[in-house]
Amino acid sequence: MARTPASPGPPGSPAFPQPVPAELRPYLEEQVHRIRTVCGPHLVSVLAVGSIALGDYLHGRSDVDVMVVVDPSLPRRALHELAGTLSHFALPCPAAGLELVVHASDAVAGTGEGGAGYLLDLNTGAELPEKVSFDPGESADFWYVIDRSIVSRAGRRLFGRPAREVIAEPPRAALLTALRASVREHADGEGHLADNRVLNGCRSLVFCRTDQWLPKRRAAKAVVGSGSAFRPLVEAALHSFERPRGAALPLPAADVRRFLDQVAAHVDEAREAP
Incomplete structure (x- = not known):
């Protein structure tokens, strides 16, 4: 399938719908730019989850929750590069913290059960304990199942294909x-x-x-x-x-x-x- 050649645009553009808070737009634009640079043609979608997706972001309290979907052939070294270039030290997060998860497209397009099933789980930020994990066995499954349900229904497209086309709703x-x-x-x-x-x-x-x-x-x-x-x-x-x-x-x-x-x-x- 051809990917939607969306790119971060001005506030109100399809890539950045109005519910994305103004305080986060420059940060998310740069984040998407870095993700695209690292993943190249392997990138399928970048989706806002959590309070941004549900329209309840509260600056100073809420995290930035992002889900990245990539082609399964993405080289593993790219995951390590993503963790480095998106860390709070490399790209300061204006929110309480960033919770970013990378999934392979085939892992989230099926029945939607799948447990944690991530390629990368990154937590970083001034008020969030640092976490970089490449092994889904290190994490409790339930967070990721709930997030996939929320993003499949309400995920905000920041780049690429819409959430409903790439994320299956868990049973x-x-x-x-x-x-x-x-x-x-x-x-x-x-x-x-x-x-x-x-x-x-x-x-x-x-x-x-x-x-x-x-x-x-x-x-x-x-x-x-x-x-x-x-x-x-x-x-x-x-x-x-x-x-x-x-x-x-x-x-x-x-x-x-x-x-x-x-x-x-x-x-x-x-x-x-x-």
Whole structure:
């Protein structure tokens, strides 16, 4: 198939739709330029995921999430070159951090289950622990399954073919299994801010009810509007999430755990439903 010869353009162009925040456009333009330089004709797509894809990016709090899809014949040395040229030290990230994953096109175009299945997983940034991994066995599968679902539905094309043409939607059963693992990790709490744990729980809860991925804050507002007994906790999490990561507010640990236990129960019910 011929690839779409898209290139980063001015704000509002098809390559950079309006939801891409202005604070990130110069950074993403340079990032796409570097990815194209390294990957050359092996590059299929560069797609914005996460809060950019869902239109809920909050500068100073959100990460930049990017998925790169390449031809399987991309030389392995190119992956190492990408990790170097896109690191925060080489290209400072204006957001809290960059989470970038490179997938082979054949690995994400099939049934969509596939586990982690990446060629490169790069985390870098001022507020993100540095991670460079070329082995998907080093990472928990669920993050990548959820991301592929979100990007297949809402991914923002920064270069190349649109997300819906290259990323398969994971089956619902695989998604619910991934959600259950995600809720379990957030319930344990290690490495996650309390407000983000609550908002992730809200997003999981809304997905189980509606089969839709909502931005975290919109999902939390939906939970508040539903009359949940955890309304004070969710409102406190929303208030905290508006602050920079280093200024996040503490939330009652027992309430956070009880809320996530309830979310887990809802996910289990959804998994058991015919």
